[in-house]
Amino acid sequence: MKPAPFTYHAPALLEDALAILGDTAQDDGRVLAGGQSLVPMMALRLAQPAHLVDIGRIDGLGDLIEDSAGLTIGALVRHQRFHAPVVEGVLGRLLRYVSSHIAHLPIRLRGTFCGSLANADPASEWCLVAATLNARMTARRRGETRVIAAADFFDGVMATALSPDEILTGVQIPHPLPGTKVGFYEFSRRAGDFALAMSLVSYRIEGGVVTDPRIGLGGVEEYPRRIAQAEEIVAGQPLESDVLERTAEATAAAIAPLVDHHTSAAYRRDLARIAVLRAFARAAQGEPADG
Amino acid sequence: MDDRRDLTLHINGQRHDIRLAARKTLADAIREDCGLTGTHTGCEHGVCGACTILVDGDPVRSCLMFAVQAEGRDIRTVEGLAERDNLHPLQQAFIDHHALQCGFCTPGFLMLIIGALAREPDPSEAALVDLIASNMCRCTGYKNIIEAVRWFEGRRSEKGES
Secondary structure: OOOOOOEEEOOOOHHHHHHHHHHHHHHOEEEEOOOOOHHHHHHOOOOOOOEEEEOOOOOOOOOEEEEOOEEEEEOOOEHHHHHOOOOOOHHHHHHHHHHOOOOOHHHHOOOEHHHHHHHOOOOOHHHHHHHHOOOEEEEEEOOEEEEEEHHHHEEEOOEEOOOOOOEEEEEEEEOOOOOOEEEEEEEOOOOOOOOOEEEEEEEEEEOOEEEEEEEEEEOOOOOOEEOHHHHHHHOOOOOOHHHHHHHHHHHHHHOOOOOOOOOOHHHHHHHHHHHHHHHHHHHHOOOOOOO | OOOEEEEEEEEOOEEEEEEEEOOOEHHHHHHHHOOOOOOOOOOOOOOOOOOEEEEOOEEEEHHHOEHHHHOOOEEEOHHHOOEOOEOOHHHHHHHHOOOOOOOOOHHHHHHHHHHHHHHOOOOOHHHHHHHHOOOOOOOOOHHHHHHHHHHHHHHHHHOOOO
């Protein structure tokens, strides 16, 4: 239960971190941010990086920046930061509510938003938020910066489009348009435990019908994503129970659930269906949550 | 090839100059290199919370930090709670309300609760239950832990302490 040996690097500048990572990525060099997923994996020897590049002492990575394009979340912004709404309106309330589902206070005080995305656990709440709200990921490597759309970012269980020498330096969530309603629902067996299914939905009502619906599903498949087949059903329809039932059933039909010793595919499909219905119910109440 | 280095940790106001491998967790460094064995290690992968300490005032799992990450930070452990022979009032409240049985999880609970109450005093019942769900007590003493915290909070508000 002790991590394997590694060489520790704690650069003060992002450029230095990128250079060290560039030199050590081939040798399984890894970024250490909050460490709340990587360190347990190292303790269990599931991860044995030869080099750790600790970005915790780099100034500026803990910034939250709101501008006309959206909210940009820096690489060292920790989960607990969202406990008080970081932006006005529905986005700040949503992020606050979602953050309360992440593990427990000591974990939330250390773990980072961007670290969750880079780690890409199927049950990560932030990955679902990023996928559903079309976040834009900024990835940097030595001499190169690129922006990756959420739809292109997740690639499998704990797999992303990031290359080993890249650091996810920031994630931008676009501002929801005025009138946007959002709802989030998560099912897990214990408080703070991994989600078995969760859904985030957002939409607007224009002319009495659902406009720009987004139906995100997480914790069920290899990675969270929007379910286009379900969005097509609810788009342009009034928000009525039979429409929502068909939307939820289309979600369950469209997915390839993860299975394990405790959960069958049929069980996870049913959880997915319920999660979508409850997320819509919460959105219709005008708040991300009833809590 | 173990990356060993010199390191200074500041724990409960005392300076500890130590030499250790980069892979050594803060929990192990506190216990083995600084001799402060009040911080307990249970699961060693961030689930049980027995090793919870305060780093710059925040309750964190010391098994999920490497000691090298804690250089320059203000660390507080259970040994720093009592003043000479006088227990910290939350420690006394744990005794008075039977909030421990075997006691293995107690240092972690004390540091968790003291750190959390400093951030948000007087939590709601739901918030308190959510908070203490962070840590595991295998003797299932949660009910009495809540009673101890309630007594401690009442005492604080009577005395007008923040």
